[in-house]
Amino acid sequence: MQMADIIEREVKLKLESPTLAELYAKLLNDGMQLIKKETEEDIYFNSEFRDFRKTDEALRIRKTDSGIEFTYKGPKIGKISKSREEITVNVNNADNLIKILERLGFKPVYTVVKNRIFLKDGEFIICLDSVKDLGEFIEIEIPNSTEEKLIEYVNLFLEKYKIKATQIKKSYLELLVSKNEENNSNSN
C-alpha cells in the first residue's frame, strides 16, 4: 500500500492479516505501552429538520467505561485538512439525554460498538479497533506533528509487522451506513 497520498494526521487501516489479537501480542512484546482498553458505544442521531448526512454534521452520544460524552461535529472545513468543529460535554445519564433529544426531534439512527485498545509508541498513538459488524481496524495518529512523520511511521509499521491492510478514508459510521444500504439493496 502506498501512503504518499495521505494528508491527515490520523490514518485508519482495515486489517486483513495478521489478526488484531496476533498483532496486539506482537506490539506488547516489542515494548509498546498499553494505555487502556475500552468499549465504546457510539449512538448517532439524525434530525427531523435537516439531514445530517447532507449537511455533513454529526451528533453523537458516546458511552465508554469511563463516562458518557455528548458531541456535535460540524461540517468538514476544506478538502485537505479534514478538520471540523467538535464540541463535547460530559453527561451523567445517556438514557435521559436520548429521551431529551427524541423530544426535540432527533432520532438515533446508527450505533457503532467497538472494543478499542490504545497503545503508545513514543509520540505515536495506535488504536486497535474491533468494530461490531465491520471487522478489525488500526488507527495510527500523531498529535502535534507533521503528515510526513506519520506517513513514514505508518510505512515502517506495516513493513515491520507484515501487515496486510487497506487504507480507509470513511468513518466507522459511514462504513456502517454503506454496509446497511448494500444489504438493503441486495435484499430488494
Added chain:
Amino acid sequence: MQMADIIEREVKLKLESPTLAELYAKLLNDGMQLIKKETEEDIYFNSEFRDFRKTDEALRIRKTDSGIEFTYKGPKIGKISKSREEITVNVNNADNLIKILERLGFKPVYTVVKNRIFLKDGEFIICLDSVKDLGEFIEIEIPNSTEEKLIEYVNLFLEKYKIKATQIKKSYLELLVSKNEENNSNSN
C-alpha cells in the same frame, strides 16, 4: 387571599410585605431548618423549527453552585394537575452545551436569575426567591401529599407571618416574557 381554588402541590406567591429578608429572619427564629442557599441561573431556549411557547415545551440549562442541569419539559398534561414530563441530565460544561444547542437550531431567549433560600418546616419546603427584574417570591410545596394539606398550611402561614402576597400561576419565565412584551409595547 383565598387559597381554595389552588389545586397544585406547589404554591407560588408574589411577596408584597414584609420583605424577604424580614420574613427569612422570622422563619429562622421560629426554628425552621435552612437546607441551602443557592444562586440559580436558568437559560431558556427556543427552537428555530417549532415555537416552544406555542407547543408549551421548555428547554433549559440551569447553572447552580452545585452543578449544571439540562432539562426538557413537555407540555402540561391536563388542566388541573399541571403535571408535565420532565427529563434532566447533569452536564459538566454549560458554555459547550449552549454551543451545541445553537448549532442544532436552538437559541437562548431568556435568562432567569434568582437567589433562592430553601427552608424546611416539617414536611413542607419553603423557597424564598429573589428574582432578578421580577421581585420577591415565596414558593411552598409538599412532596407526596394532598392539595388540601398544602392549602391549609399556606393559609396558616400567610396569617401567622402577616404576609401580603398575590398568588402567581405563571412561571418566572412566563412573568419575564410578559414583562418584556409590556416594555416593548410601551416603548413603541
